[in-house]
Amino acid sequence: DVVLTQxxxxxxxxxxxxxxxxxxxxxxxxxxxxxxxxxxxLQKPGQSPQLLIYQVSNRFSGIPDRFSGSGSGTDFTLKIxxxxxxxxxxxxxxxxxxxxxxxxxxxKLEIK
Amino acid sequence: xxxxxxxxxGLVQPGRSLKLSCAASGFTFSNYGMHWIRQAPTKGxxxxxxxxxxxxxxxxxxxxxxRFTISRDxxxxxxxxxxxxxxxxxxxxxxxxxDGIDYWGQGVMVTVSS
Numbered sequence: 001d002v003v004l005t006q007x008x009x010x011x012x013x014x015x016x017x018x019x020x021x022x023x024x025x026x027x028x029x030x031x032x033x034x035x036x037x038x039x040x041x042l043q044k045p046g047q048s049p050q051l052l053i054y055q056v057s058n059r060f061s062g063i064p065d066r067f068s069g070s071g072s073g074t075d076f077t078l079k080i081x082x083x084x085x086x087x088x089x090x091x092x093x094x095x096x097x098x099x100x101x102x103x104x105x106x107x108k109l110e111i112k
Numbered sequence: 113x114x115x116x117x118x119x120x121x122g123l124v125q126p127g128r129s130l131k132l133s134c135a136a137s138g139f140t141f142s143n144y145g146m147h148w149i150r151q152a153p154t155k156g157x158x159x160x161x162x163x164x165x166x167x168x169x170x171x172x173x174x175x176x177x178x179r180f181t182i183s184r185d186x187x188x189x190x191x192x193x194x195x196x197x198x199x200x201x202x203x204x205x206x207x208x209x210x211d212g213i214d215y216w217g218q219g220v221m222v223t224v225s226s
Contacts, residue, residue, distance in 0.1 A: 039213060048207055048216040049157065060214065092157055094213060100173055101147075101213070103157040 002026055004093050006104035014112040019080040021107045023093035028073050030097070037096040040069055040078045043106075044089040052091075053078065085111055114138040114215045116208050121220035124198055134191040134208030134217055142166075142186035145211040148193045150204035151219075160206070161193065176202075198224045 003026040013019045021040075029036050036056050041049040051060040053069035056076060066081045080087055088111050093104040120132040134146070148160040161182040162171045170182050181194040191208050205219040 048219050050216070051214045054212065054214065094157075096213060099171065101159045103159070105156050 001100055002029070002095050002098045002102050004095055004102055004104035006091075006093060006107050008107060009105075010108040010110065012110050012112055013080075013083045015083060015085065017083050017112075019083055019087075019109055021078045021080075021091050021093075023071075023076045023078070023104050025074040025076075025095060027098070029076075029095050030073065035097075036072065038069075038071070038076050039094045039096070040067075041092045041094060042087070042089050043092065044086075047089075049092060080109070083109075083111065087111070114210065116210070116215060116217035118206065118208055118217045118220035121206065121222045123223045123225065125226050126199060126224055128198055129194070129196045130198065130222060131195070132193040132206055132208075132220060132222070134193075136189045136191065136208075136210075139210070141184075141189035146182075146184065146191045147209045147211070147213065148182060148191075149207045149209055149213075149216075150202075151207070152201075152204045155204075158204075163191070165211075195222070198222075200224050 005024045007022045011019050029038050038056050040053040043049040052063050052067050057069045068079045070077050090106045090108050092106050115137045117135045124130050145164050147162045150160050163182045167184045179197045183192045203224045205221050207219045208217045
């Protein structure tokens with residue numbers, strides 16, 4: 001199975017600051033069709049995960065441009081600029097290039 | 113608006129069975145594959161099973177193969193997860209999710225304990 005290693009485990013960011021989360025894969029996430037199926041989610045306390053970014057860098061419907069994704073191959077990054085109180089929660093990366101689909105272990109964002 | 117509503121969770125003894133349902137609306141259910149994903153208390157997310165749009169193809173994680181069965185009723189826009197021979201390690205919140213893992217239900221809790 002593909003292993004996704006997320007770092008850091010937790011982040012303490014001031015309001016208005018910037019957060020950066022890394023997701024590294026044990027193998028390339030480029031699908032045979034040329035797409036890279038690496039997504040990012042936020043799970044707010046007591047809620048189900050919500051999709052933020054799909055296929056590395058595409059913001060999902062309704063997601064503000066403070067969230068951005070980048071990367072290629074095995075190395076991916078989620079950046080959150082101008083952090084707001086509602087950004088707190090656990091962030092997960094997911095790959096669905098290879099079966100079975102797998103998740104990173106999560107990064108907890110706390111607000112100072 | 114896409115909506116996924118899970119039901120059927122609860123407390124069950126080890127070795128017993130439980131069947132989860134996920135009622136879908138807001139999209140053409142029969143056109144999309146679906147997934148079950150679970151999250152043990154205070155833990156991360158774990159894919160459990162997937163099913164093709166027609167229901168003809170199903171996939172499972174190794175730890176549930178032979179015990180869990182994913183199925184669907186496209187006429188009712190409903191996804192199911194039949195869970196047999198339940199173990200304590202199956203205790204989790206179970207979510208249904210759409211094919212692209214873009215929409216999730218609110219989740220249903222399953223607790224396996226004597």
